[in-house]
Amino acid sequence: MHARADGQGRPLGFVLTGGETSDYRAVPDLLAVPVNRPRRMLADKGYDADAIRQELFFHGTRPVIPPRSTRKDPPPCDYRVYKDRNRIERMFNRIKQFRRIATRYDKTRLSYAGFLALAAAKIWLPHFVSRA
Incomplete structure (x- = not known):
């Protein structure tokens, strides 16, 4: 499961790939999620490739x-900005609090994606409720 989140750590979209599939393959689909173009992409070392970096710069x-x-010649990384990646990890933690998602009870990709959407909606819901 690959996810795209906003600056507050709220899920914007998901891309499902097989467990043995490289992280590289999910990047075009993550960029194609129909929301605003991101200014930065915070990702772990699994996404480190020159082709991914070029595609991100292109977008x-x-x-x-x-x-x-x-x-051999590592590109620079802004580690002060990278510290905000913990919001993404916390988002994954909140998503996996839903037992059905953490244990992957669903047999099909479609039903699993549906429950991911429900979990994301439940995470977003407090941001739409009036706190008056």
Whole structure:
């Protein structure tokens, strides 16, 4: 499961791939999520590739991805901005509080994606309720 989140750690969209599939394959689908173009993409080392960085720059998005330890000439990473990635990890934690998602009870991809959408709606709901 790959997710796109806003600056507050609220889910905007999900891309489902197989467990053995590389993280690289999810990036075009994550960028195609129909929301505003992101200014930055905070991702872990699994997304570190020159092709991904070029595609992000092409879309006007600044990659904030730490380089893999095996790179010969690692690109720079703004670690002060990268600290905000914990919001994404907290979003995954909130999503996985739903037992059905954490244990993957659903047999089909479609039903799993449907419950991901329900969990995302439940996370977004407090932001639409009046706190008066």
